[in-house]
Amino acid sequence: MTTVCDVDTAYRRCEQITRSQAANFAYGIRLLPPVKRRALSAIYATARRIDDIGDGTLPPEEKLDQLARTREALHLLPGDDGGDPVLTALADAALRMPIPLAALDELIDGCAADVTGRTCDTFDDLHWYCRCVAGSIGRLSLGVFGATDPGRAEPLADALGVALQLTNILRDLVEDRMNGRIYLPTEDLDRFGCTLRLDGARFADPPERLIELVRFQARRAAEWYDNGLRLLPLLDRRSAACTAAMAGIYRRLLTRIAADPLAVTHSRVSLPGREKAWVAARALVGRSA
Structure with missing residues (x-):
């Protein structure tokens, strides 16, 4: 049986992963009370592990094998965590809160689609x-x-x-293309x-067409965003602040992309840390960014 100390160590590991690798999400996660902050860090660390498999340098068949083994390990939770600190933290969080662990199957499905090179013909695919x-x-x-109304x-x-994710796709347009991935639907490109x-x-397409796209x-x-942000009134104050901070950072990024569309065709667009902190501070006091 996992001891309390083991669980605490596991959560600290997940929080370390989140701080070091979740440049945008970390600003919102900090606004949560400790129990929720630790649980969300466990979710992020698990998702990061799955993403890293899909984005890694292993041959496709090995990636798919690792994804399959990760899926099997997740299906054993919240019981057997195998002594893995990330799974230990996730299992503990799932025992404390109604976390729908089955949603991780969908994340693995999406990463597997990246590995197999699935393309998006229509927006439904995307x-x-x-x-x-x-x-x-x-x-x-x-x-x-x-939530008050789940x-x-x-x-x-x-x-x-x-x-x-749609914002991520625009931000990473060049980087993804250099890695052989195109997420924008073929119907939109046409x-x-x-x-x-x-x-x-850089892209060879005429700049005016890229701007329109x-x-x-x-x-x-x-x-x-307009639809999703209707979630905020259904959350408690700290959870709403966390969500507003994360969404606010990405929405400001989207606004910057829309103002200068060609920027994403040259390099990856980002916000400075001080601007992210400003968005998080406004979210904490209940003001939009």
């Missing part, structure tokens, strides 16, 4: 992918936050995850006459 890799995290987080809250948490073919480290995607993401 929505499926976003729901797997990010909507799942929204639903897992909701298990930590709690039935209403769940699809809103899912929508907010989709909004964040609509705006773009191929996202690389010429060195990126702004179209940014407007779509903004609509998902």
Whole structure:
């Protein structure tokens, strides 16, 4: 049986992973009370592990094998954690809170799609992918936050995850393409006459077409934020502040992308740390960014 000390050590490891690797999410997580902060860190550390398998350098068949073994290990929770600190923390959190661990299956499905090179022909395809890799995290987080009306809250948490992932896709447009991945739907590329073919480290498409494509995607993401942020009144103050901080950082990033669409075709767009801290501080006092 895992001791209390072992659990504390496991949570500290998850918090360390979150602080070092979750540059944007860490600002919101800090606003939670300790029990919820530790639980959300356990969820993030687990998701980070799954993402790292998909984004790693192993051959595809080995990645898929690791994802399958990770899925099997998660299915044993909240019972046998195998002495793994990340799984120990996640199992403890799941015993304390109604965290829907089955949502991690969807995250693994999304990562497996990356490994196999699945492409998105339509927005429905992209929505499926976003729901797997990010909507799942929204639903897992909701298990930590709690909500006054869970039935209403769940699809809103899912929508907010989709909004964040759509922003990620725009932010990482060049980086993903250099890694052989295109997430934007083929139907949208065709609509705006773009191929996202690389010429060195930049896209070869005419700039005016890229601008139209990126702004179209940014407007779509903004609509998902508008829907997802209806979740905030259903959460307690600290959980709402955490959610508002994370969403606020990404929405400001989206606003920056929409204002200068060609920036994402040259490099990865980001916000300075002081701006992220400002967004988090406003979220804590209940003001939007």
